[in-house]
Amino acid sequence: MKRFIILFFLTFNFIYSENTDSFLNGNANFYYISKLEDQNIINLPYRMLNLSWGHQHSQFQLLGNLAIEYQPNSNNYSFKMDDPQDFLIDLRELYMTYQLSLGEIRLGKQIQTWGFVDENSPLDNSSAYDYNFLFEAGTERKIASNSFAMDIYINNFKLGFTTTPFHSINRLPSSQADFPIDLPVVPKDYQFMDIDNVNEYGAYIQYSSNSFDIAFSYFNAYDRIFNLSGINVFETWDSFNQQINYGVVHPEPDTVLSYRNTDMLGLSAQTFLGDLSLKADFGYFSTEDKNANVNRIHPNPPNFPELADLSVVDQIYVSSPFYENSKYYQTTFQADWSINEIDFLIQYFKHDTISYSAIVPLKEGEEIAIPLFEQQGFNPYDYFFPGMGAPIALMTHNALLVGVRKNLNERLSLQLRNLIDLEYSGYFAELISKYKFSDRVNANFAINYIKGDENHPKSSSNKGSDYNRGLDYAFNQMEDYSHFRIQIKYSF
Numbered sequence: 001m002k003r004f005i006i007l008f009f010l011t012f013n014f015i016y017s018e019n020t021d022s023f024l025n026g027n028a029n030f031y032y033i034s035k036l037e038d039q040n041i042i043n044l045p046y047r048m049l050n051l052s053w054g055h056q057h058s059q060f061q062l063l064g065n066l067a068i069e070y071q072p073n074s075n076n077y078s079f080k081m082d083d084p085q086d087f088l089i090d091l092r093e094l095y096m097t098y099q100l101s102l103g104e105i106r107l108g109k110q111i112q113t114w115g116f117v118d119e120n121s122p123l124d125n126s127s128a129y130d131y132n133f134l135f136e137a138g139t140e141r142k143i144a145s146n147s148f149a150m151d152i153y154i155n156n157f158k159l160g161f162t163t164t165p166f167h168s169i170n171r172l173p174s175s176q177a178d179f180p181i182d183l184p185v186v187p188k189d190y191q192f193m194d195i196d197n198v199n200e201y202g203a204y205i206q207y208s209s210n211s212f213d214i215a216f217s218y219f220n221a222y223d224r225i226f227n228l229s230g231i232n233v234f235e236t237w238d239s240f241n242q243q244i245n246y247g248v249v250h251p252e253p254d255t256v257l258s259y260r261n262t263d264m265l266g267l268s269a270q271t272f273l274g275d276l277s278l279k280a281d282f283g284y285f286s287t288e289d290k291n292a293n294v295n296r297i298h299p300n301p302p303n304f305p306e307l308a309d310l311s312v313v314d315q316i317y318v319s320s321p322f323y324e325n326s327k328y329y330q331t332t333f334q335a336d337w338s339i340n341e342i343d344f345l346i347q348y349f350k351h352d353t354i355s356y357s358a359i360v361p362l363k364e365g366e367e368i369a370i371p372l373f374e375q376q377g378f379n380p381y382d383y384f385f386p387g388m389g390a391p392i393a394l395m396t397h398n399a400l401l402v403g404v405r406k407n408l409n410e411r412l413s414l415q416l417r418n419l420i421d422l423e424y425s426g427y428f429a430e431l432i433s434k435y436k437f438s439d440r441v442n443a444n445f446a447i448n449y450i451k452g453d454e455n456h457p458k459s460s461s462n463k464g465s466d467y468n469r470g471l472d473y474a475f476n477q478m479e480d481y482s483h484f485r486i487q488i489k490y491s492f
Helices: 002-015 240-246 474-481
Strands: 021-035 046-057 060-071 086-099 103-110 145-154 157-164 200-208 212-222 227-237 252-258 261-273 276-288 311-321 325-339 342-357 367-370 373-376 398-407 412-421 427-436 441-451 483-491
Touching (some): 427 474, 441 474
Antiparallel strands (some): 021 046, 021 483, 086 103, 103 145, 145 157, 157 200, 200 212, 212 261, 227 252, 276 325, 325 342, 342 398, 398 412, 441 483
16 A cells, blocks of 8 residues: 555656646544433544545646544553544545546546445445445445546447456444444454455446436446355364373364355436436346355364363364355435425335355254264355445345435525335434534534334344344344434534
8 A cells, every 4th residue: 555655646746747736625523423312422433534635737637535533442451441542544545537538547546436326326336335434425435446447438428447456345343332233243354265366347338318317337346245155164182092082072163254256237327307306226236155165274273271282183074165146136216306495305225135045064954963063054044145236235125215305594404314114114214404604614413213123033032132133133233323413514
């Protein structure tokens, strides 16, 4: 990364002159979030400072974005610390553009956005998501990638292409105690298998007319979210003599995590009818775990102090890749319009798995007999999540989003948003009041209420106390996240 940044600045110095056009802007933020139930502070990361800058000379332009994030301190040392102590400086973007007669070329760390619909497009996969900021809008919740991209305009057509030699993954805040959703599996670094040839690439073609736009897209990459790739069961013992004399055999499981390779085919369309706009994005996904062999030396040898000097031997009872293979689709329809200075927005989202297959050593209800060890079968589909597409697919398969916004005067506006699960009774309702103190200072006041469904088939209330909370219905997990928040922003 350091070499990458230096290269950009050297290149910019080469093209820089006194005639360069420049800009610098940004904002400083203050957040306060507390739970409705007990008014306890929700201690999650937020961006305290954002800086954006740009320099242009001739056909070249250098653009960048820097953020300072507050990160909750997880260390208590000798006493409890409740004040913000940890900060992260995040170079969110730094890339160069070159203007062509027919379009532009972009190179560097950049955030890209695909699709026509707002926020919940299944086609918006070129940049990963930061789940710490999942409730933010637009690019604020996305992670840049070091990539090459170009857009070419020919008559009514727009041609786009992007590629990167790096694998981009979502930022999953599994270590944040206040994050509203638990993961079904909290991974360790040693559990992941390396991926070869992680190149990502995609392209699209868009046709625009006076009445409508239509686009076709293709994208190939490894998933943004990890998957269960396979399992090894190792044999452990302290010595051959002890095994013979005492029958000491301790199988040790090794859960292998990886990322599936996914192809996406996309179709987008939008049209404008007066004050009414209609948009639709459809994505078809074909995903496959390409790990044909998960056999390896145990990456984290266990320690059995009660048996002394036990070690993992390179001998495996079971080594089984799961060979996950799935096809699924996601689609989002959007309509927005204005009546009497009131803005309305409706989105309908649908996600469905067309097919799923996996090969596991144990079927549902079966067990494998290993001395001193019995492992019950599990259904890998319980741990299957779409690694591409709209983040909302992790919460619901069938949802309706309704939004209403009204400017009461030049300073004050009210906005109501409601996300409704159409399959179960969970919902997400939010009332936001925005007040403009001045041209530079704005404040948001919001009340957020989330309701789950105890009758959901995966509800922990129906599964018992030992049930994996990470598999619970997402709206059930998020009920404790109902909150009141204040955001004050100073722009410059």
